[in-house]
Amino acid sequence: LLFLSGTLPVVNGKLAIAGRLGANLSVKEGQEVARIASLNALAAAKQHLGSLDRLKKLVKLTVLIATTEQFADHAAVADGASDLFVQIFGRETGHVRLVYGVQSLPIGAPVILGTVFEIEVLPYSISKPQL
Amino acid sequence: LLFLSGTLPVVNGKLAIAGRLGANLSVKEGQEVARIASLNALAAAKQHLGSLDRLKKLVKLTVLIATTEQFADHAAVADGASDLFVQIFGRETGHVRLVYGVQSLPIGAPVILGTVFEIEVLPYSISKPQL
Amino acid sequence: LLFLSGTLPVVNGKLAIAGRLGANLSVKEGQEVARIASLNALAAAKQHLGSLDRLKKLVKLTVLIATTEQFADHAAVADGASDLFVQIFGRETGHVRLVYGVQSLPIGAPVILGTVFEIEVLPYSISKPQL
Numbered sequence: 001l002l003f004l005s006g007t008l009p010v011v012n013g014k015l016a017i018a019g020r021l022g023a024n025l026s027v028k029e030g031q032e033v034a035r036i037a038s039l040n041a042l043a044a045a046k047q048h049l050g051s052l053d054r055l056k057k058l059v060k061l062t063v064l065i066a067t068t069e070q071f072a073d074h075a076a077v078a079d080g081a082s083d084l085f086v087q088i089f090g091r092e093t094g095h096v097r098l099v100y101g102v103q104s105l106p107i108g109a110p111v112i113l114g115t116v117f118e119i120e121v122l123p124y125s126i127s128k129p130q131l
Numbered sequence: 132l133l134f135l136s137g138t139l140p141v142v143n144g145k146l147a148i149a150g151r152l153g154a155n156l157s158v159k160e161g162q163e164v165a166r167i168a169s170l171n172a173l174a175a176a177k178q179h180l181g182s183l184d185r186l187k188k189l190v191k192l193t194v195l196i197a198t199t200e201q202f203a204d205h206a207a208v209a210d211g212a213s214d215l216f217v218q219i220f221g222r223e224t225g226h227v228r229l230v231y232g233v234q235s236l237p238i239g240a241p242v243i244l245g246t247v248f249e250i251e252v253l254p255y256s257i258s259k260p261q262l
Numbered sequence: 263l264l265f266l267s268g269t270l271p272v273v274n275g276k277l278a279i280a281g282r283l284g285a286n287l288s289v290k291e292g293q294e295v296a297r298i299a300s301l302n303a304l305a306a307a308k309q310h311l312g313s314l315d316r317l318k319k320l321v322k323l324t325v326l327i328a329t330t331e332q333f334a335d336h337a338a339v340a341d342g343a344s345d346l347f348v349q350i351f352g353r354e355t356g357h358v359r360l361v362y363g364v365q366s367l368p369i370g371a372p373v374i375l376g377t378v379f380e381i382e383v384l385p386y387s388i389s390k391p392q393l
Contacts, residue, residue, distance in 0.1 A: 071235045072235065
């Protein structure tokens with residue numbers, strides 16, 4: 001299993017969109033930032049493994065969303081991430097998901113993703129790069 | 132290990148109770164919804180494994196509670212879930228627990244549970260159903 | 263892997279500092295409580311394993327911080343925990359990290375830590391103590 005650090009919706013080192021679901025961000029904007037954070041998770045996995053070839057599937061996806069107390073449409077926002085992973089790994093592999101609304105996220109991000117991937121074990125042992 | 136998706140306190144496809152701890156829900160009501168979400172976790176495990184026979188124990192329980200900022204009695208609410216699992220798996224097995232209060236949960240739920248179970252490995256390899 | 267329950271910044275059974283980042287607690291105070299919660303995670307690992315000798319490294323660190331909605335300096339607070347683990351396990355081992363701001367924490371704590379450690383497997387099988 002490959003555990004990644006939380007990935008933010010950052011593009012070129014800058015937040016793609018700042019804000020809070022239920023306040024100044026729409027569900028559609030939330031889906032877009034979730035998609036961007038997913039791409040960053042794949043980029044982080046690639047950086048760690050050297051390529052994406054060894055990435056077998058997404059095992060677990062945690063979607064944390066900065067929301068108001070009243071917001072209740074978490075599933076739709078999280079689908080912005082899930083749909084991308086389903087496109088990549090196929091619908092039949094599936095993934096476990098936990099989604100919730102938080103008070104605040106680093107650098108004011110509206111979404112952060114936690115991901116656990118299953119990776120292909122190399123046929124011989126090599127010294128592993130730092131996680 | 133069997134990772135499950137977040138389970139909500141849903142009965143017949145509907146939230147058992149909506150609301151927020153520290154506002155319109157009592158600790159006792161919180162315990163009851165935590166218990167219902169636990170039953171749904173067991174139901175999801177059963178659906179995945181075919182039966183509960185292969186479920187050896189609960190390894191990790193995460194209890195997310197929709198609360199006010201002032202609420203501090205998270206442990207009592209989470210016991211509504213822990214007590215059920217202790218009844219089923221016995222006190223000696225124990226489980227690791229992380230409990231916290233969040234801003235909002237999907238469909239306005241007051242509680243969501245994350246669970247990781249240890250399962251009995253089958254003596255021969257079969258093609259696994261989708262997680 | 264050794265999963266621990268959430269560890270609080272408790273000293274002698276009492277919260278070291280109560281409060282909320284962005285409100286009545288400074289980032290520096292947040293770092294200090296994160297450091298105390300880290301020491302408690304190590305103490306819990308020691309209690310579980312008998313000694314710290316079998317602790318190989320920290321695999322994953324989750325830092326939950328009670329914050330205002332406006333707070334955005336989560337990384338600095340979490341460094342109070344990460345820096346301690348880097349001192350102990352060395353910079354080259356690294357660890358995966360997920361940090362976010364929550365509505366409320368048990369007993370009014372400003373910080374709670376979730377930790378997953380890699381432990382040395384014993385050369386012979388023994389009956390394991392309770393997790």
